[in-house]
Amino acid sequence: MAWPRKPRKWLYPQKFYFNFDNLQYAYGRYHCYLCFQVQREEYGSLVHVDMGVFVNQLSSCHVELCFLSWFYGWLSPDERYHVTWFMSWSPCSHCAQQVAEFLKRHSNVNLSIFAARLYHFQDPEIQEGLRTLKRTGVQVAIMYFSDFLYCWNNFVRHDGMRFIPWKGINKNYWILVTTLEDILRNTKNGLKEDVFKQQFGNQPRVTKPYRRRKTYLCYQLKELDGSIIDKDYFQNKKKRHAEIRFIDKIKSLGLDRVQSYEITCYITWSPCPTCALELVAFTRDYPRLSLQIFASRLYFHWRRWSIQGLQQLQTSVPLAVMRYPEFADCWENFVDHRGEPFEGWDKLREYSESIDRRLQKILRPSNLNGLENNFRNLTIGPVGRG
Known part of the structure; x- marks a missing residue:
């Protein structure tokens, strides 16, 4: 040579x-x-x-x-x-x-x-x-x-x-x-078990030890044949929510826009209104990308601006509540579980059903009527989301 x-x-x-x-x-x-x-x-x-x-x-x-x-x-x-x-x-x-x-x-x-x-x-x-x-x-x-x-x-x-x-x-x-x-x-083996259970737990009140529950987003990007292209997880950083970091990462991969892909996201809190808008814009830029989001909990689901944000998100991105299969899949793919199977926690299924009822009430067709005009008038202020 x-x-x-x-x-x-x-x-x-x-x-x-x-x-x-x-x-x-x-x-x-x-x-x-x-x-x-x-x-x-x-x-x-x-x-x-x-x-x-x-x-x-x-x-x-x-x-x-x-x-x-x-x-x-x-x-x-x-x-x-x-x-x-x-x-x-x-x-x-x-x-x-x-x-x-x-x-x-x-x-x-x-x-x-x-x-x-x-x-x-x-x-x-x-x-x-x-x-x-x-x-x-x-x-x-x-x-x-x-x-x-x-x-x-x-x-x-x-x-x-x-x-x-x-x-x-x-x-x-x-x-x-x-x-x-x-x-x-990305040298980590995955989320620690206690972090996963603390942050992804769908209980209405935080369990001991009493740590603030933050936003974590785990995603897996696949081709239609099921082959995994990329997977990782993000946590909120100062002034940069996990959803925005996720969007930046996917854009950085240089995906072929004429090829079809599937992304599954597991997130501890449903997206805030600002991130909902960003996710909608993101999917419009990638029309052949199928994005599915599963949320462990709903973020300020009783507030008008949060309700409108979820409704706007649903027009482009399917949003569902994490149930036992999603928690188990997230455990398997994103947690350093050292070979231990997912066992869940007390009343996991009951909490999922309760959260899903709230989400379906928010997303029912009658609540989607006139959404476009309402959302244009929505003023999104700073949102405190860990």
């Missing part, structure tokens, strides 16, 4: 703009560029050693392995090195494994990776590769504006031309950050 022995010194501006554009879905970018910086520790300070650019040779050599081959030729076991990569694509699973093994053999090397885009991030093997890097001690992050500017100033032959950011650079950054965070945190 003929691997390049020396890196390039720089990129031309048009190459940089085309290959480092942080698009969520980048087509036609078949090459991967790696801009690197190597520093060495000397008396408590970092001293510059070298910097340059590698580009993959398509099937013959990925940039990560090109760099390691070049770097191995002169690194000293008696020195400590800090290596930084700015990459147009994050590593594939094979390269991630090779990098992790290299770093295990050379504990005197510290590596940070900043990627403009995530390569095939919906692939479970590639996701596991990124998690392997993190477990090895590699800093894995998304390139921010300052990183693009740094690359422009140090790796681009710009001849004094100022870096002009492209449209959507900041928006794309936050979407990619959310996606990467979800991938890297």
Whole structure:
């Protein structure tokens, strides 16, 4: 295998703009560029050693392995090195494994990776590769504006031309950050048993220990043949409800909009009015996607704004109450149950039937008449939802 022995010194501006554009879905970018910086520790300070650019040779050599081959030729076991990569694509699973093994053999090397885009991030093997890097001690992050500017100033032959950011650079950054965070945190085995029973319990009053019941959303995405594409769970974060995080995640997968999919969601609280609107808009953007939501409990079901939100949601997304089979399925797929079967809790079925009666009363056809005009006049204020 003929691997390049020396890196390039720089990129031309048009190459940089085309290959480092942080698009969520980048087509036609078949090459991967790696801009690197190597520093060495000397008396408590970092001293510059070298910097340059590698580009993959398509099937013959990925940039990560090109760099390691070049770097191995002169690194000293008696020195400590800090290596930084700015990459147009994050590593594939094979390269991630090779990098992790290299770093295990050379504990005197510290590596940070900043990627403009995530390569095939919906692939479970590639996701596991990124998690392997993190477990090895590699800093894995998304390139921010300052990183693009740094690359422009140090790796681009710009001849004094100022870096002009492209449209959507900041928006794309936050979407990619959310996606990467979800991938890297997905090292969990599942919800803890006590968390599941506490949060998904459908009792009208919280049981001991008296913790606040928050919103958890578990989902499973399948093709029509039943094969699982993706599954995960989300919890509300500050100013970002679990439903919105779920929508962001599904959009990030780059689903084929002409292909049919099925998603089943289990959620501790039924969606608030704002999230109901977002879910309706989401399903309109994906007309061939079938979304079914099962709620353990109804969120402020006696309030007018909540009732209208559920009615609006029902016009596009089927909403049902979790019963024993749904709790059991959620237990099986999203809980770290250590092989224990789902046994439920006292009066589970009675509580489900009671909650379902309330939901059917809210969604009865007579209550849906004139819904569109009522919902247009609905003012949705801030909602306190854990």
